Amino acid sequence: MKTKILLALLLLIITGVVVFFALLQFQPAINVAPVAPAYDKYDYGRADEAKIIDIGTQPNTVNSTFLTEYLFRDRILRQQLAAEGWKLREHRYRSGNDMLPYTDGRLDVVILGDIPAFISMLQYNMGIYAVTAQSENAVITNGRVAPSDLKGMRIGYPPKTSAHFTLERALRSAGLSINDIVSVPLKPAEAEPSLKSNSVDAVAIWPPFITAILENVPGSTIVSSSNTCNYFGIDLGFAERHPYLMKAVLAAVVRQVRWSRLDEANLYTGLLQVRQAQIRFSGKSVVDANEKWISWLRKVSTDNASFPMLPLDFSDEQGLQHQQFDFLKKIGILPPDAEWKSLLSHVKLRDLPEIINAGKTWQIDRFDYAPDKLYQDKEVSP
16 A cells, blocks of 8 residues: 555656656746837937037946046036036936947037047047046966966957057067957956856956956956046047037036045045946946945045046057057958047047136036936936
8 A cells, every 4th residue: 555655646746747847848938128229219309409518428337437427517517517507418328339329420529438439539529528437457377477478378358449458458468369269259247257167268348347357256366457447538520519518528628537535435435426326327326435346436536646637648659549540440440540639639638638628617616516417317228
C-alpha cells in the first residue's frame, strides 16, 4: 500500500515537472517597448518671437546640472532678462549626443562634452564661451599593467566619445592601434559591472565613473589618462542678435562659480539640487551631498584658478583640442575636409574676460538664489 502511494506521489511530481518545463518552453515572449525619447515633442520656440531662451541640459551629468540648477534659480539673471521681456526654458536630454541634432538653432544655450561640442561647432552654428568642467578620462584595468600590455585585451568603452579618444591616445603611446585590442562597446553605467565581472579586461571611461570603479573593483588601476572638458555653448546667431542677453547669461555663469567658491555650504546645496534633478529625470541618483562629492566637484571646477575661462592655448596645433579634432576626422565623425580654422572661429575667448572686467555692471559679486526654480516647467522628461 505504501509502495503504491509513493509511486503515485512520484508520478505526480514527474508530471508536475514535465508540465512546468512545457509551460516554460511555450511561454509567449514578453516584448517590452523601448522608452522613446520625446525630444521632438519639446516646445522649441523661435527665440526672437517667443522671447524664450531655450537651454539644453543633461541631468545625468553632475557638473552641468550643478551649474544649470543655479541658473534657473538666479533672481538677478531673471530680473535682467525680464527687463528685456525674456525668460528661460529648460529641455532635458540623456546625453550630449542626444542633444546634438537640436543645436541646429532650436537650442540657444547648451552644455556639451568636448566631442559633442566640436561636432556641433562644425556642423551647426554653436559657439563655446566657457568651461563648465575640467577633468580626466582614464583607461582602467583589473591589475597594474603598462599601456603596451593592453594588446589583445578586451577593452570596453563608449564609442565615438572622449573616452574612446583617451583609449586611442593610450594605445598610440605604446605603438598600438584600436585593431590591436578586442573592442567592447558599452554604456558608461556598464563599465564598473563589466570590469567587476571580468567581462572585459579594461575600460575607458570618464568621471565620476572612474572614482566608483577604483573604489568598488578590487585591484583596478589607472593605466593612462587624458584631460577632458565640458563647454558652455551659445548659438552664434542668437548671440549676434542679442548680445545683452548673451552677456547676462554668461555673467550668471561667472556669478555661480564665485558663489561656489564663497562657501562650501553652497556646494552642498547645489549637490542636493543635482540629486533632486536626477531623481526627477531618471528615477535615481548616485550623487549625494557629502564630502566625497564636494571634493570631486571642486576638483573638476573651482579648484582651477582660471575656471570657468576657456584655455588660452586652445588654438595650439600640438595641443589636446587639435588632437581631438584629428581623432574625429580619423573615425569619420567629421568630414576629411573639416578645417581647424573653422572650428576656432566658434571659440569665443574674449567675452567672458570682458564680463569679468565689467563685474559691477553685471553684478557678478551679488548673489540672490531662490530655493526653487523660477520658471514654470510643463515639459515631460523623455
